[in-house]
Amino acid sequence: MTAMNRAAHVAAELSRDTGYISTTVHIDPTKWSSRRRNIIVGALNSGLASCGSDTAYFIDALTQAYGARVQSMSKWNKSFTTQCIKEEEVDNLVAYTCVWIRLKFSRVHHVYNYQNSYLERFLDIVERGGIPESIPAPEIKSSEQGPFIKKYLKSDAETIQLRQNLAQKIAQGETLTITVKAR
Numbered sequence: 001m002t003a004m005n006r007a008a009h010v011a012a013e014l015s016r017d018t019g020y021i022s023t024t025v026h027i028d029p030t031k032w033s034s035r036r037r038n039i040i041v042g043a044l045n046s047g048l049a050s051c052g053s054d055t056a057y058f059i060d061a062l063t064q065a066y067g068a069r070v071q072s073m074s075k076w077n078k079s080f081t082t083q084c085i086k087e088e089e090v091d092n093l094v095a096y097t098c099v100w101i102r103l104k105f106s107r108v109h110h111v112y113n114y115q116n117s118y119l120e121r122f123l124d125i126v127e128r129g130g131i132p133e134s135i136p137a138p139e140i141k142s143s144e145q146g147p148f149i150k151k152y153l154k155s156d157a158e159t160i161q162l163r164q165n166l167a168q169k170i171a172q173g174e175t176l177t178i179t180v181k182a183r
Contacts, residue, residue: 020182027176037170043070044167047153050146065178068162071153073145079134080152089152093135098126100138
């Protein structure tokens with residue numbers, strides 16, 4: 001969700017400077033609509049942000065600032081973030097995805113487009129022995145995506161605790177303070 005105030009635009013412009021080191025951001029969740037708060041808290045509790053792309057991006061950025069991740073899955077983002085996948089399941093998901101892509105390409109004469117190019121790059125990375133940062137999600141019905149994704153998501157105690165603590169702060173209306181550092 002794009003900020004609607006001048007201060008956000010000033011901060012964005014300052015962050016482009018070569019001398020930029022960090023920015024401290026304070027967020028008041030009591031100013032959010034109840035719908036937005038419910039979407040964000042729901043995503044934190046489940047580990048899956050299945051909402052509009054701007055909101056999903058915000059949720060992921062927010063959780064990263066607190067040391068966790070939430071898997072975003074939206075109409076425009078149909079891939080798994082490798083950091084969100086259980087370490088013991090990454091190889092299984094990569095293998096499953098490679099088989100799915102090869103089957104997809106064998107059945108149909110595929111044309112060059114962005115999606116097919118992305119799938120080819122994924123196969124190339126895997127064939128060279130790399131682990132990609134993102135793994136394409138298979139083409140399955142929207143109603144089946146959530147259950148499919150959830151079986152692969154990290155569910156270790158530390159990850160769950162970080163997300164639950166953040167959800168609790170939001171539910172209690174605490175001001176969130178985040179420092180974003182230059183990379």
